[in-house]
Amino acid sequence: MSRVPIPRHYGLDWLRVAAFAILIVYHVGMVFVPWGFHAKSPHGAQWAVLPMLAVNAWRLSLLFVVSGYASRALLTRAPGIGGFVRQRTLRLLVPLAFGVAIIVPPQSWVELVTQHGYAGGFTTFWARDYFRFGAVAGIVLPALNHLWFVLYLWLYTLVLAVLVLGIRWTRMQAAFDRVFAGPALLILPAAWLVCIHGWWFPMGYETHDPTHDTMAHLSYLPAFLFGFALAGSTTVLASCVRWRWAGAAMALIGYGFILTVELGINGGTPRWIYPLYGAAHAVQQWGTIVALIGFAERHWNRDAPVRQMLTEAVFPFYLIHQTIIVVVAYWLMPADLPGGAEFAILVVATVAGCWSFYLIGRRIDLLRPLIGLRPLPYPARKAAS
Known part of the structure; x- marks a missing residue:
C-alpha cells in the first residue's frame, strides 16, 4: 500500500477527546442507572437512562473509527508492517498488562465487597484472590473490565496487518472510494448494523470476552477498518460532509424511536419490539458517526494550543478513570449524600484524579510506557530530570 504520510486530522482529534470526555460522564452515570456496574449508588436515577441512551449506540464505534484512521497514519510512518505491529504492541499491551495488574483490581474488590459479601480487605484480595485465574462469586479474575477496548484494538491491529499484507490495498481503496462516495455511505453500514442489532442479536449484549463476543466484533472491526480506509480517502471525507445533515436526521429518528419505546413501556420491553428497537439503535449509531465525522471535517479540522496535550492525555485518562469512579463511589456510600x-463529587474527583495521573506519569520516564505514552527522547529526559 502507499507510504504517503497521512496528514493529521485535527477534527478527528477533537472528536476523540470529546468522545472520551463523554465516556467519563457516561461511566459516572453507570453508578446511578439500573444497569450492572462495579459500584452502585443507593440513589438510583431511572431518568438518567434516557440521556445515556443518546450516546450509548455510537460512542464506542466512533472511537474504533477514529482509531482506525490513526492506525493508517501510524502505518505510513512505521518501518514496514512488522515495525508497525511491534510499535502498536508496545503501546497497547504494556499499558494493558499494567492496567489489569494494578489499575483494575480495586474495581473488582469494590464489586465483590458491595454486591457479593466479600469480607477480605483489598491487600488480601490482591495478594490471594485476584490472580487466581478463576472466578470469585461469578467474577472472573484477573479482570479486564473497561480495558477490553485496549485488547480489542490490539487484536484488530493484527487483523489489519494481515489484510494489508494479503490483499491489493490500492484496489480495495479505490473500491472503497467508489462505493462510499454517494448515499451508500449512509445505507450500507446502517443496513449491516441493522442486521446485527435488529436481526442476528436483537437486544443483545456485548460480553467483552474476545473469544465469545461475536456481536461486538461484527460491529467494531468493520468500524476500525472503515476508519483505516477513510484516512486514505478525501473523497469519502467529502461525502461525510455532504451527508452530515442526513446522518444527523437518521440519528434523531433512531433515538426518537428509542425514547418513544422507553417512555411508553411499563414493566420491560416486549419481545416483539426487540428487532425494531435494535434497528433504531443501528440507525442512530451510524447516522451519528457520519454526522460527527462530517462536522469534524467541515468545521473542527483546525489546531489549538491545548490540542496536543489533550490528545496525549486521552489514553492515560481512559486507563485510570473507571477505577477512580468506582473507588470514590465506594467511599461516598456511607455518607448518604x-x-x-x-x-x-464523582465528576470533579474523576477529572482531578485523571489529570493528576497524567501530569505525574508523563514526567517520570519509567511510568510513561505504562500509562500509554511514548518514552521521552534523551534531551527531554535530561531536561525533565
Whole structure:
C-alpha cells in the first residue's frame, strides 16, 4: 500500500477527546442507572437512562473509527508492517498488562465487597484472590473490565496487518472510494448494523470476552477498518460532509424511536419490539458517526494550543478513570449524600484524579510506557530530570 504520510486530522482529534470526555460522564452515570456496574449508588436515577441512551449506540464505534484512521497514519510512518505491529504492541499491551495488574483490581474488590459479601480487605484480595485465574462469586479474575477496548484494538491491529499484507490495498481503496462516495455511505453500514442489532442479536449484549463476543466484533472491526480506509480517502471525507445533515436526521429518528419505546413501556420491553428497537439503535449509531465525522471535517479540522496535550492525555485518562469512579463511589456510600451531590463529587474527583495521573506519569520516564505514552527522547529526559 502507499507510504504517503497521512496528514493529521485535527477534527478527528477533537472528536476523540470529546468522545472520551463523554465516556467519563457516561461511566459516572453507570453508578446511578439500573444497569450492572462495579459500584452502585443507593440513589438510583431511572431518568438518567434516557440521556445515556443518546450516546450509548455510537460512542464506542466512533472511537474504533477514529482509531482506525490513526492506525493508517501510524502505518505510513512505521518501518514496514512488522515495525508497525511491534510499535502498536508496545503501546497497547504494556499499558494493558499494567492496567489489569494494578489499575483494575480495586474495581473488582469494590464489586465483590458491595454486591457479593466479600469480607477480605483489598491487600488480601490482591495478594490471594485476584490472580487466581478463576472466578470469585461469578467474577472472573484477573479482570479486564473497561480495558477490553485496549485488547480489542490490539487484536484488530493484527487483523489489519494481515489484510494489508494479503490483499491489493490500492484496489480495495479505490473500491472503497467508489462505493462510499454517494448515499451508500449512509445505507450500507446502517443496513449491516441493522442486521446485527435488529436481526442476528436483537437486544443483545456485548460480553467483552474476545473469544465469545461475536456481536461486538461484527460491529467494531468493520468500524476500525472503515476508519483505516477513510484516512486514505478525501473523497469519502467529502461525502461525510455532504451527508452530515442526513446522518444527523437518521440519528434523531433512531433515538426518537428509542425514547418513544422507553417512555411508553411499563414493566420491560416486549419481545416483539426487540428487532425494531435494535434497528433504531443501528440507525442512530451510524447516522451519528457520519454526522460527527462530517462536522469534524467541515468545521473542527483546525489546531489549538491545548490540542496536543489533550490528545496525549486521552489514553492515560481512559486507563485510570473507571477505577477512580468506582473507588470514590465506594467511599461516598456511607455518607448518604443526595444523588446530585454524589454525581457532582464523582465528576470533579474523576477529572482531578485523571489529570493528576497524567501530569505525574508523563514526567517520570519509567511510568510513561505504562500509562500509554511514548518514552521521552534523551534531551527531554535530561531536561525533565
